[in-house]
Amino acid sequence: MEEKKTSGIGVHTRRIIAYVVLVIITILCLFWFYVLFINSTRSNSELGRGFTVIPGGHMLDNIKNLFSNSELPIARGLLNSLVIALCTAGLSTYFSTMTAFAIHAYDFKLKKFMFTFILAIMMIPTQVTALGFINMLRKIKLMDSFIPLIVPAIAAPAVFFYMKQYMEANIPLELMESARIDGAGELRIFNQIALPLMKPAIAVQAIFSFVQSWNNYFTPALVLESDNKKTLPILIALLRSADYLKFDMGQVYMFIALSILPVIIVYIFMAKNIVAGMTVGAVKG
Numbered sequence: 001m002e003e004k005k006t007s008g009i010g011v012h013t014r015r016i017i018a019y020v021v022l023v024i025i026t027i028l029c030l031f032w033f034y035v036l037f038i039n040s041t042r043s044n045s046e047l048g049r050g051f052t053v054i055p056g057g058h059m060l061d062n063i064k065n066l067f068s069n070s071e072l073p074i075a076r077g078l079l080n081s082l083v084i085a086l087c088t089a090g091l092s093t094y095f096s097t098m099t100a101f102a103i104h105a106y107d108f109k110l111k112k113f114m115f116t117f118i119l120a121i122m123m124i125p126t127q128v129t130a131l132g133f134i135n136m137l138r139k140i141k142l143m144d145s146f147i148p149l150i151v152p153a154i155a156a157p158a159v160f161f162y163m164k165q166y167m168e169a170n171i172p173l174e175l176m177e178s179a180r181i182d183g184a185g186e187l188r189i190f191n192q193i194a195l196p197l198m199k200p201a202i203a204v205q206a207i208f209s210f211v212q213s214w215n216n217y218f219t220p221a222l223v224l225e226s227d228n229k230k231t232l233p234i235l236i237a238l239l240r241s242a243d244y245l246k247f248d249m250g251q252v253y254m255f256i257a258l259s260i261l262p263v264i265i266v267y268i269f270m271a272k273n274i275v276a277g278m279t280v281g282a283v284k285g
Contacts, residue, residue, distance in 0.1 A: 036260070040253040047249045062254035072235050073228050074255070081214055081231040082262075084149050089210040092156040093202055100163035101190050105176055115164070122157040126218060134222055144225040153213065159205045166201040167194070207270050211263050232259045 039047060042056030067074050103115055133152075137143050171194060179189045195202070217233035224230050230238075236259065240252055 033260075033264075036253060037257055040250070040257040042250055042253075044248045044250045047253075058250060059254070062248075062250045063258075065248065066251045066254055066258075069239075069251070072239060073230075074235065076228050077230055077232050077235040078258075080146075080229060081233075081259075084146055084220075084231060085210045085213040087146075087150045088153040088213040089206045091150065092153045092159055092209050093206045095154045096156045096159035096205070097163045097195065097198060097202060098190060099160050100167055101194050103164055104167040104171070105173065105189075105194075118157050118160055121155075122161070130218070130222060137223065143223060144229060145223070146229070148223050149213075149216075149220055153209070156209065159209065162205060163198065163201060166198065171197055203270060207266060210266065214259075214263060 035051065038053065038055050039051075040062060041059040042052075043058040043061070046052075046056055046058070099118070103111060133148075134143075137148050142148050175193065176189055179193055184193075215233060216231075217237070220231045221234050221237075224234065232255075236252070236255055239255055
């Protein structure tokens with residue numbers, strides 16, 4: 001009996017320690033968001049006096065001054081980022097899932113080579129191919145366009161790899177064979193059988209693709225030239241690089257807060273799908 005009590009106390013103590021550690025980590029992670037949103041409600045002069053935990057009274061003034069800035073099309077930048085991020089998330093997730101389905105469902109001679117080749121592309125940094133990419137865009141006259149930011153994103157090796165592993169754990173080949181016996185075509189099998197079973201994984205990768213595209217600065221900064229086509233990360237950099245007389249730190253914090261808010265909303269509403277997509281494959285596997 002004493003041994004059972006001792007082991008029970010040990011488990012209870014470890015659980016408390018785990019909860020305390022998780023609470024501390026959560027507070028540390030959320031603290032910086034709290035600082036950001038607090039600073040976005042303060043004026044430039046108030047920010048110069050140092051940090052305070054109490055929100056300021058200049059939130060509406062910062063928003064008004066930000067959107068009335070004639071040099072930076074803030075509303076247009078929000079729309080540009082939203083269009084690019086939504087198109088990137090939808091196309092990359094769908095076609096990466098289709099590629100994973102082809103590797104998973106069919107047997108052909110170059111199957112292992114194609115799988116290895118796609119994974120090898122993950123090791124190549126974007127910066128290495130940037131110069132050749134820009135030269136190609138100039139030759140085909142696609143500079144200052146959204147197309148180079150959306151179409152190349154269809155080839156997403158990381159999304160493909162995750163989908164491939166998820167399919168191996170959750171979609172048996174026998175299911176597709178039985179659908180073929182019933183007379184279903186390959187596209188019908190993919191769209192009506194495979195995709196519904198992949199909903200948790202699709203939700204996870206769509207969210208990650210959306211966030212990655214939303215926060216992307218490097219490629220849009222190289223491709224986009226017109227002010228009315230620039231995305232939020234570029235506009236934030238331009239606002240921060242303003243000259244001393246026009247520099248307003250309150251507007252900068254407000255702009256960063258507005259750019260982060262859609263991502264936070266997406267995570268809040270899709271949190272269940274993220275957890276389900278991350279865990280269901282491991283549980284069933």
